[in-house]
Amino acid sequence: MLCVVGWQSVTDRQPPQAVWRVAASLELFHLFALIHDDIMDSSMTRRGQPTAHCSLAARHADRDAAALGVNAAILLGDLALGWSYELLHTTRPGPARHLSRAWPLFNALRTETLVGQYLDLLGSGPGAAARPDVTAARRVIRYKTAKYTCERPLQLGAHLAGAGTRALAALSAYALPLGEAFQLRDDLLGVYGDPERTGKSVLDDLREGKHTVLAATALQRATPAQASVLRTGLGNRALTEAHASTIREVFGATGARTAVENLISQRCEEALAALDDAPLRPGATATLRSLAAAAVTRTA
Template identity: 55%
Template sequence: MTTTAPAEPYGADSDQTRAEVDSALGAFLADKARAAAGQRMPGEVTALLADFLAAGGKRIRPLLCLTGWHVAGGRGHPLPVVRAAAGLEMFHAFCLIHDDVMDRSDTRRGRPTLHRTLAARHAAGRTVTAAQRLGAGTAVLIGDLALTWADELLHTAGLSHKQLTDVLPLLHAMRTEVMYGQYLDVTATGTPTADVGRALAICRYKTAKYTIERPLHIGAALAGAEQTLLDSLSAFAIPLGEAFQLRDDLLGVFGDTAHTGKPALDDLREGKATVLFALALRHATRTQANRLRPLLGHRDLTHDQAATARDIITATGAVHHVETMITERYAQALHHLRTAPLEPASIRLLHDFADTAVRRTA
């Protein structure tokens, strides 16, 4: 492993990387569609999955995978590494599709969620309830296929035996972590409490490790990184990822739908176990808590009630508190970055990413 600077700052060509990743995903799904057409298999599976991937998404995980690759001394964008990065995006499609079913979300990336689309498509001859159940079932199956195909993208990427051996334990860890994180999340959702520790554990597994740390690790491992470099990346990635999720929690309640593509009602209606809600409940006066509790997890929350919930959450000081946590974690991430055994160009690269991640509005 070497940690010399990338030949050119990687951040400059993220549009190109996105295009390469999307091209790898498109080619893979086109192959799958051709195979299905020859075997009496339903063509809507690959078509809907391609639509889902094309509908948007920031491609953060593939970009961070390529960033990890560069930071650990990888050069250029070799196809095997791009396909491995594309596998992370396919895995992410699996996560989002299953999460949306579990959360019963109506929209994703400004469009109906996949289970809603499928329910509408298979509505003929069925009751509304039966169509909704079928929508959920088929969405789970398309998610299962995305998970399996994420594997297949990696295994057919043309990686060396050493690359595969280095990367598989990290990939298995990533998958187990995000699934456990989701498990903690869905079992806590609907019954929000003042348990900030549990909310932070969800935040760490579902986001800090899954979205930031593991993609960096996987890219770095593909370039032959040793454990010390992986540890340095963790010291940067975990606080940054927590800051990222805390920002997401704020956007989920106070964000602008036009930017996020999601109504700022879902977290409130679901009663998600976020750090924001846990802090609000912990610091609320008795009167505030009595008014806030019935609003969190209220499935038919109106826009007026949501505005009331936002006012109470702000009045408890929770918003300010979360902003402070974001600032602290951001500073911590940058401190670890400055003291990491990395080349200046790598530090600049990760610094740019950290800025974008924490200051985003969507």
């Protein structure tokens, strides 16, 4: 959607086939990232369904199912990544004659996403609680989410329409704070959300020891007793719901949850303010405002 809105932010012309193929390529890249991310996080569910490696393992119960499921899911993710490239390479320029200008953005998107994933891995696990760093947590968000799910898709669509530097800068000024707000909301839903709506467990991020802004803020503000609760729970693969409830109480008592809610509001306001005088088409601007509201108030 963001890729198409990027196109519409520059021109009133209908998106040609090339734009839809680029958007589809982004979807396949996103699929690759999710499949591999679920493996790294040992996640069991995604959108209310078994993750790829769990689903594949269930098909081969007569084998070393867990290992086969993981290995096959790695191949599945690789296949999605390969198909993402294939869609781009077989896209004919046609009306989208600016496709060659967009290639550096594709390459940057892939590099940034993998760097963000690496930083996320470094910041996860029991050891992460010993060195809380809100700045580092926000850096992960920028590379793992804000750039690849918001900024680059918008820029790619705009590039295909022949956008100038002012339009591209305006889209970045909107996308980066919105992407951060989106991920901050996701982090809260990962701890407080309704699994029936989110499709994921509220224990996964805690058991993984994700170094989120929420966790880092709580650790920085915690009393010694509160810090002990966090350090024994975050990254504990055997974490129980009872211990998770205690962690949530610490998140609330330290003001970490409120701080993240305030940061979401601030970043959303920054994104919307970037649209005030942006040289973008009115219809696209209205869509971007609606998307911002939906992204930060979502419950799933």
